[in-house]
Amino acid sequence: MNYVFHWSIISRYSDYFYIALYNTFLLSVISIFLASIVGVVFAVIKTTGIRSLKMIARTYVVTIRSTPLLVQLYFIYFGLSYININIPSFWCGVLALTLNSGAYVAEIVRAGLESIPIGQIEASSALGLRKLQTMRYIILPQTLRKVIKPLTGQFTYLIKDTSILAAIGIYELTNTANIIHARTFRPIESFGIALACYLFLNLILMIGSKIIEQRVSLQK
């Protein structure tokens, strides 16, 4: 079948694509930031917390890992409106992404913390450092270095997961591309642009991660 490319149609809708790219970018950045905080908090709870807090943290992580993001999103979106709490879908999406990624970040950070050999902690207390100082000067810097690569992987997933917010009507890249394709009957161009945008966002993430890696690297 003949498929004639009409890229001009797309430039007519370029505004929508810019907005979509912006939305996806915003969702990603905010969720990455919040998920990191949530993740670190739960990671610390899981490694040094009280037993009951540990159980809550474990239940949270296991539940998130064993259920799809879309189901978590619907749970929050339909749930909140059922009990008459009306927040904009954008923030519903951010909440779902944050809670979802937060669990995976918690696991990554926890693995990083636990991989620090116990000899380091023993040596530092033998030198007279207090618990907080040990954390700040010994444990955290090493954990940070170990954790950058897997976190970058997790945040790549997060950027792609923003597409699922299409289910609640948010005008991010995938949803917008779908809407425009329905209007113009040009699926290849529409989805192609969305694809290119995702690869672009991933590229930015990769570059940012490489820069951070080199900043904290021990090999100068």
Added chain:
Amino acid sequence: MEESAIGLFDRVVAPLGTGFCYTIWLFLAASILSLLVGFFAGLIKNYRLPIIHYLITGYVTIVRGTPFLLVLFIIYYVLPFFNIMVSSFAAGVLALIIHEGAYITEIVCGGIESIDKGQLEASYALGLNYFQKMRYVILPQAIKIMLPPLAGQMVLLIKATSIVSLIGLVEVTRVGRQLAQRGENPFLVFALVGVFYFIICYPVIDVSDRLERRFSQKNND
């Protein structure tokens, strides 16, 4: 609305169960086929045939950077332009094969390449050809390494089936959404939906975590 237990079952649990059957069918078809595709692509990628290697690497890199929903939309909406009509189930299976296949390719290729080079040298020195080397020496060792990440990928696959609901397939997540839109208690509905996924995902995740812990302990000795 009547809140009796039987009524609840009829209204909520039964439709969800029916939807879950679609989830299972989708998962079985997609998992078997994507494992086959990924396994052979991984082997071919490892073999390093000149042009094909770059094609496979390109495919893997692009697909891994693309959201599954986008891949799904592309399959579902582009194929009709080439006169291929697909049902949402077929599009779902195809999209899952393409998307998951890319990850499995990497797992398989990575697993094979993680085997000590000395095993390859000993196989060469004994005169084994490629197939004998793979079948008797490399693959038996590599498969043990591949199992935890492959199990993890299967969990991701079954969670991805929920996204196929967005092109209309009436699997369990879509049924849940329909019930919630009809006025049922969404906390109840989606908790139940979650339980369906949980029953399958949790045991796999648990076993996979244990396997991975045991494997890294062995390496640390």
Added chain:
Amino acid sequence: MISNKVVEVNNIHKFFGKLHVLKKVSFSVYEGEVVVICGPSGSGKSTLVRCINGLEKISEGKIRVYNLQIDDPNTKSTKICKQIGMVFQEFNLFPHMTALDNIMLAPLKVKRISKAEAKDIAFNILKKVGILEQANKFPATLSGGQKQRVAIARALAMQPKLMLFDEPTSALDPEMISEVLDTMRDLAKEGMTMIIVSHEMGFAREVADNIIFFDEGNIIEQAPPKKFFENPENVRTKKFLSQIL
């Protein structure tokens, strides 16, 4: 009685990228000869031996083993490896198979003999090498010396005409070196043609017919043990010997 020339290495060069590892190396090995190649680390002696059975490809030159031209791309590697056995420094045993299965694999699949015949050969070699009781054990449960003897048995099971040894005892704890050297000594007595890369100079003096001192990609000196140890010609050889002995 004139011996056959088993190995002829003719003006070979080997580059790893820009690194010139083997620089115009030539030598020959005759049937039944035991040649020991010694020299400092990084001299290229391992690479030299690995080129002989085609594990590494030479950049220039010719290598002939019996009537097989190793450097010819049309020569099938399976054909080469049926004639030549190789023993590695790191053993490279297959960890998921028992010692017996390690030994039987190649005869069964490459030579395609029957299982009964393969088992027969395997048991005989295990007995000869002195580890019959370890037949059904997995490599992880064997000592270093036992592992290397299984590796030697595995190579011998193919009944090769030439055996290559790449630093066979360098990865072993001292107390296990002698059991492996004993096995190699017996093999030499039976008339096997052997090329051995090794630091074991006592063994070389006792067993070798010819000793080659290799350094920086070149053969520096080549002589029978008596001359090599008592009257070395080259300054570098003398320096090396004074450091080792």
